[in-house]
Amino acid sequence: MVDSAALAVITFQSTVIGLVFAALGLGFNIVYRVSKSINLAHPAIVLLAVYVTLVASSYLASHGLASLGFALGTLVAAVVGFATGVAMEITIARPLRGRPPVALIAATLGAYYILKGVAKAVARDMWTTASYRLPGISISLGPVVVDATDIAAIVLAGGTLAALIVLHRFTRLGVAMRAVAEDPYGASAYGLPVKTLTMLSWGLAGLAGALAGVALASKTGVEPSIDLYVLEALAASLLAGLDSVAGIVVGGLALGFVRQMSNYFLMSWLPGFGDAAAFILMLLVLLVKPYGLFGTERIERV
Amino acid sequence: MSRAAAIGAAIVIIIIVAAAAYMVAGKGAASPTATASPTAAASPTAASPTQTASPTQAAGGSAASKPKEITIPVGLLVDLSGPTSGVGRGYARGAVAAFKYFNEKGIYTKDGVRVKLEYYERDYGYNPTRAVQYYKEFRDKYHVYAIVGWGTADTEKLSTQTAKDKILYISASYSAVLVTRPYNFFPAPDYSTQACAAVTWMAQRKPHGTLVLLYDHRVEYSKSPIPAIKAMAKKLGLKVYEVDLPLAATDADAEAAIQKAMQYHPDFLWCGNTISSCSRAAKAMAKYGLKAVMVANVWGFDERFPSLAGAPEKLANLVAGVSPWKWPEYMKDKPGYRELYEAARMLGIPEKDVNLRFMQGFINVWLLVKAIERTDSKTLLQKKGEALKEALESSCNGEPIKLGDITPPMRYCPGNHLPFRSSYIVVWNGKDFVFEGPITPKGVDCVKATLKASGG
Numbered sequence: 001m002v003d004s005a006a007l008a009v010i011t012f013q014s015t016v017i018g019l020v021f022a023a024l025g026l027g028f029n030i031v032y033r034v035s036k037s038i039n040l041a042h043p044a045i046v047l048l049a050v051y052v053t054l055v056a057s058s059y060l061a062s063h064g065l066a067s068l069g070f071a072l073g074t075l076v077a078a079v080v081g082f083a084t085g086v087a088m089e090i091t092i093a094r095p096l097r098g099r100p101p102v103a104l105i106a107a108t109l110g111a112y113y114i115l116k117g118v119a120k121a122v123a124r125d126m127w128t129t130a131s132y133r134l135p136g137i138s139i140s141l142g143p144v145v146v147d148a149t150d151i152a153a154i155v156l157a158g159g160t161l162a163a164l165i166v167l168h169r170f171t172r173l174g175v176a177m178r179a180v181a182e183d184p185y186g187a188s189a190y191g192l193p194v195k196t197l198t199m200l201s202w203g204l205a206g207l208a209g210a211l212a213g214v215a216l217a218s219k220t221g222v223e224p225s226i227d228l229y230v231l232e233a234l235a236a237s238l239l240a241g242l243d244s245v246a247g248i249v250v251g252g253l254a255l256g257f258v259r260q261m262s263n264y265f266l267m268s269w270l271p272g273f274g275d276a277a278a279f280i281l282m283l284l285v286l287l288v289k290p291y292g293l294f295g296t297e298r299i300e301r302v
Numbered sequence: 303m304s305r306a307a308a309i310g311a312a313i314v315i316i317i318i319v320a321a322a323a324y325m326v327a328g329k330g331a332a333s334p335t336a337t338a339s340p341t342a343a344a345s346p347t348a349a350s351p352t353q354t355a356s357p358t359q360a361a362g363g364s365a366a367s368k369p370k371e372i373t374i375p376v377g378l379l380v381d382l383s384g385p386t387s388g389v390g391r392g393y394a395r396g397a398v399a400a401f402k403y404f405n406e407k408g409i410y411t412k413d414g415v416r417v418k419l420e421y422y423e424r425d426y427g428y429n430p431t432r433a434v435q436y437y438k439e440f441r442d443k444y445h446v447y448a449i450v451g452w453g454t455a456d457t458e459k460l461s462t463q464t465a466k467d468k469i470l471y472i473s474a475s476y477s478a479v480l481v482t483r484p485y486n487f488f489p490a491p492d493y494s495t496q497a498c499a500a501v502t503w504m505a506q507r508k509p510h511g512t513l514v515l516l517y518d519h520r521v522e523y524s525k526s527p528i529p530a531i532k533a534m535a536k537k538l539g540l541k542v543y544e545v546d547l548p549l550a551a552t553d554a555d556a557e558a559a560i561q562k563a564m565q566y567h568p569d570f571l572w573c574g575n576t577i578s579s580c581s582r583a584a585k586a587m588a589k590y591g592l593k594a595v596m597v598a599n600v601w602g603f604d605e606r607f608p609s610l611a612g613a614p615e616k617l618a619n620l621v622a623g624v625s626p627w628k629w630p631e632y633m634k635d636k637p638g639y640r641e642l643y644e645a646a647r648m649l650g651i652p653e654k655d656v657n658l659r660f661m662q663g664f665i666n667v668w669l670l671v672k673a674i675e676r677t678d679s680k681t682l683l684q685k686k687g688e689a690l691k692e693a694l695e696s697s698c699n700g701e702p703i704k705l706g707d708i709t710p711p712m713r714y715c716p717g718n719h720l721p722f723r724s725s726y727i728v729v730w731n732g733k734d735f736v737f738e739g740p741i742t743p744k745g746v747d748c749v750k751a752t753l754k755a756s757g758g
Contacts, residue, residue, distance in 0.1 A: 003561070004428050006565070009558075010557070010561065012555075013553065013554035017554040071719075091525075125655070127391060128391045128392070129578045129610065131610050136613070150553075168370070210347055219552050219553045220553070221578050221582065223385075223387075223388060223578055224387045224388070225384055225385050225550065247696075260555075260558060263546070263558060264561075264562070268546075271518075271519035271520060271546035272519065288436075
């Protein structure tokens with residue numbers, strides 16, 4: 001028999017982890033929309049942001065700002081994430097514009113290793129397992145206990161998703177970015193600054209990755225191998241459709257629920273099946289809808 | 303900015319970043335030769351020119367032309383980037399410190415020949431396939447005499463080959479399976495014997511209690527002591543249940559595992575993963591008010607545990623770990639521990655970094671040094687890894703090996719490389735760590751229980 005209290009806890013945690021996966025996957029989707037390629041350096045941007053937050057918050061704590069350490073550290077990480085995204089657009093994506101997508105995929109793979117080295121350099125002695133210092137908040141909602149790590153993850157992941165979806169759908173800047181993503185030549189003809197908007201998109205993808213990374217590290221602890229979770233989030237992106245920004249919420253939540261529920265209910269028979277289950281779900285969806293649940297179907301005439 | 307200028311700027315930035323990354327990554331990951339070569343000024347033999355005999359030359363030479371100094375190649379296989387890197391980094395740092403420290407201090411064979419250790423460090427990311435690749439590199443390119451290694455899956459996988467190649471292998475894995483492998487050694491009881499000590503401690507606190515085993519059911523390291531725990535629990539009258547906890551656990555995974563465990567109303571939890579996963583589980587325990595006592599495996603518990611779990615006060619007397627040794631911070635002035643701090647001072651390593659993980663890496667290299675000190679130069683050059691193995695096994699009926707006060711006297715016998723059987727249970731009391739024991743499990747052959755289950 002299913003324990004209802006346990007089910008409530010797992011449902012809540014599935015939602016939180018699903019939001020985190022959605023926010024992590026968002027960076028892949030934003031880049032895909034403007035550059036029609038997968039940014040394999042995205043996991044390293046996340047890793048870099050996670051350690052920047054740790055280093056910055058520890059530095060602030062050692063200077064008597066412990067209570068503000070996490071918040072300010074996250075802010076620094078967001079700036080670093082944005083700047084890294086912009087730098088990648090200028091140094092990698094822009095020179096490779098017009099080349100086959102595989103060239104950009106290969107270049108971002110190279111950037112992944114470089115950024116991982118940079119993350120190590122930033123972390124120095126802190127390149128190990130650690131936890132962010134968060135206040136000891138604990139709120140009971142029936143059987144579910146919500147603590148500071150849950151709140152941090154919900155606020156950062158949910159906030160990032162909400163802000164970027166609103167920006168994309170309901171602001172003039174978002175409309176311009178969508179226009180550039182749909183038809184860069186047409187957008188240019190209408191006088192839109194295509195280069196700047198593409199660069200901004202990469203920057204926002206980096207920013208989303210950074211904030212999602214801090215949300216993730218709140219739930220997993222800071223780990224040198226935390227970037228592996230970002231590859232799982234790629235499944236959420238593919239499930240939603242790589243060019244769908246809003247659809248990623250559904251993709252992330254589906255991934256979170258399938259992963260956690262499978263892990264819990266199949267624990268005795270197929271331990272650790274959750275990771276595989278998420279990818280099986282992705283595979284099944286892609287077999288039926290090759291462009292994902294919300295992806296734009298492209299028809300090529302020959 | 304024109305397109306050409308943008309490309310130019312891009313190339314310059316990439317070169318600068320790549321150079322910075324190379325400099326950083328080169329220290330850890332796959333640096334081709336991270337060798338320890340002490341400076342001439344620091345070397346006791348620096349006044350007279352040293353005769354460094356390459357192993358092949360010396361092996362063919364006569365005993366009469368005894369070299370004054372020999373250099374032997376050693377592999378160092380560590381996890382700096384994989385799922386166990388949270389504990390692997392400290393271990394690697396301790397091992398590297400030991401290589402440098404003992405090279406500086408001087409290692410001498412029985413017949414007074416100085417030996418220098420030339421080590422080659424590789425980060426295999428806890429990937430057994432990559433471990434095999436690096437093993438082949440160590441063997442075929444560097445012709446190593448010994449390897450200071452890491453994980454259970456890779457060490458077990460390589461153990462047959464190391465026996466064939468006669469390469470001494472000192473691992474951070476204390477798997478029971480390795481106890482019977484001819485070239486595998488470690489300065490600790492195996493995981494199963496350690497876990498049996500924990501079960502004994504639990505039964506002393508509450509006979510006929512309920513024990514839930516939290517571990518990753520897919521990971522060799524986590525699975526290794528489970529048969530022995532079950533055998534010991536049965537003998538002592540504890541009820542046992544099993545719950546899967548991933549090695550790379552999120553809070554969501556840990557809370558699911560704790561929710562499942564709570565259905566069995568446990569008095570005790572065994573956590574068989576590494577510290578990241580176990581501390582997440584302890585955090586979930588505190589969050590949901592589970593008042594069971596969690597005892598974690600040696601790699602699942604160290605000085606950082608209470609802060610990683612995030613609830614140091616709530617977890618007072620509810621979390622503990624097994625450790626075959628007392629931790630450095632509590633034994634600073636004792637023999638053996640003094641060497642750790644001396645090495646750290648010599649190498650500019652902050653005292654706070656001399657922790658359990660550092661010590662584990664350090665003493666593995668120290669065991670290799672002990673092997674060298676128990677052999678003579680001719681045998682070492684001729685028989686290489688086999689000489690080192692025989693040197694350690696000479697402790698079976700001869701003088702036992704001691705690493706200061708860190709370990710009790712250790713004896714390695716052919717076919718049984720279990721050097722001692724006692725472990726401490728380190729309990730977090732809310733303010734400090736308290737060492738209970740040492741406890742020696744009795745009534746069950748824990749190594750045999752694990753070997754029987756694994757078909758070994």
